[in-house]
Amino acid sequence: MSSPRAMGLSELNLRYAYLEERQTRLLRELEEIREVKKQLDAERATYAPVYLVPDDVLYQILEEAYAHNSEACTLDYRCDTPMAITHVSRRWRYLALSLPKIWACIHVPTPLSKGHLPLLNLSVIRSQPLPISFSIRCRYYKSASPEIRLYMDCLALLLKSKVRSCTICTDYVDTMETLIGYLSNADKSRFGTLRLQVMGEENSLLMDGDCLSCSLRSLSLHAVRLPSPPIALHGLRELLLEYQPISLRYLHEIAIACPELTIFTTRDITTTSHGSHLEARFPSLRHLSLLEVHFSGIRDLLCWVEAPRLETLVIRDISLGSSDAQPVPVPQYRTYPTLKHISIRFPYAASHIPQFLHYTPNVVSLDLEGTNAVPLLGVMLSAEKNTFLSRLRKLTVSVAWDEQYEALFLNVVRQRKEAGEGLDEMVFGHLLLAKMDNAFLQSLSRHVTVTRLEARETSRSA
Structure with a gap:
């Protein structure tokens, strides 16, 4: 008779077997599965990679390629229409139609044909429920041209839909006047960005205030002038006026009309007999750019513009005017304690900059950018007291350098x-860095960190 322990061992052996x-x-089935997978992989390899992209990756690719920021729908937008990807495959078409963001950024080309209108309408429909951003480049045509009718249509x-951003560029003032006439009658309650540019004429267009709305967050005008005084735009955050210098009186009016700017x-700041004593206070201003400015414009900035939160100042193409030699009492000058970053390009009035x-x-x-930037550095270095360089922590020089200052x-x-102060980092343009003496760079790197300005940044600023 077998013992209970022997019977337990027999049962264990059976279970183990x-x-x-x-x-x-299972191992045999696993091997069969691996063989089948090898065959499937070999067959998949015969298909184009475009069909093998996972859905989540494809979603991301399509959004990166087409769904541009609505506030960045500019005239440089040249991306092919999303219509093209709907013909790749059924899956691509399904994914494209499920992404309204890639249809919400629309560029109207030049020349325009009647065949574009149904495609534009289709893009508007597929972008719903999102507001659209569009740019229209109407080149070469005057308002009397028959082609203008297509742009008007x-x-x-486009204005029948909700609009977040609108950019219009024309060669002629009368063409712009015709097109923006539609803006006066449109629902602008959802407008966030408006850009108007007249590129081909010396004349400018006085803008109708009905084209604007309090919902605007960004307004960019080239050869298009705001009415004086400008209408109240209390929600405006960004303003670009690129055509002609503005007076201090007009600057004062802008400060009142746009308190959240x-x-x-803008271009140069000019002083007139009627506006020389009007202060302009911008309580929220953080970034100010002056284009093609005389040094007197910078001087007026110091005297009459108050910006308690100003952090960045960009100055382009500084030159001397007839009034720049006139002295201004120093007590009138303001200081900008919050200003942290200054960018100066082509300073033709190099000897005056240290005063500022x-x-x-x-x-x-x-x-510092441009061929005159290094002489400015030389003026700063030659000063009796290098107080500015003592507090500077980062200096960027691109485009030019002069060995005499090394x-x-x-x-x-x-x-x-x-003395425990001065530069921590020196940044050079990539082309400039390649031409500089290695001995100088090695000596400089003992005291500061030397880095290279990326090629794309240098080319963009040049």
Whole structure:
């Protein structure tokens, strides 16, 4: 008679044998599955990679390629229509139709044909329920041209939808006047960005205030003038006026009309007998750009513009005017304690710039661009007291360099570092860096970090 323990061992052996048999069967099935997968992989390899992209990756690719930021729908937008990808495959078409964002950024080309209108209408329909952003480049045609009728029909079609961003560019003032006439009658309650550019004429267009709305967040005008005084745009955050200098009186009016303005770009600032004592206070301004400015415009900025939150100042093409030699009492100058970054390009009035930099006590970053930028650096280095360089932490120089300043520059940097102050980082344009003497760079790198400005940034700023 077998013992209970022997019977338990027999049962265990049977169970173990069953599991081994099952394991062998599963391994055989696994091997068969692997063989089938190899065959499927070989067959999949015969298909184009475009069909093999996973849905989540394809979603991301399509959004990156087509769904541009609605506020960035500019005239440089040249992306092919999303219509093209709907013909790749059924899956691509399904994915494209499920992404309204890729249809919401529309560019109207030149020349325009009647065949574009149904496609534009289809894009508007597929972008729902999102508001659209569109740009129209109407080149070469005057308002009397028969082709203008197509652009008018196109604009009327687009304005039937909710619009977040609108950009219109023409060669002629009368053409722009015809097109923006539609804006006066459109529902602008959802407008966030409006850009109007007249590129081909010296004349400018006085804009009808009915084209504007309090919902605007960004307004860009080239050869299109705002009425004076401008209508109240209390929600406006960004304003670009690129045509002619503006007076201090008009600057004062803009400050009142746009109290929430944070980014402002304009041409030179001029002083008139009627506006010389009008202060302009921008309580929210953080970024200010002055284009083709005389030094007197910078001087007027110091005297009459108050911006308690100003952080970045960009100055382009500084030159001397007839009134720049006239002295201005120093007590009238303001200081900008919050200003941290200054960018100066093509400073033809290099000898006057240190006067201005004296009133920006907390600037820690300076960009110098253009052939006259290094002489400006030489003027700064030759000053009796290099107070500006002592507080500067980052200096960027692109496009040009002059070897005659290398020894002086190294000496100043060394002295400031020994005093526990001065530059921490020096950035050079990539082309400039390739031409510079290695011995100078090695000596400089002992005191500061030397880095290279990316090629794309240098080419963009040039």
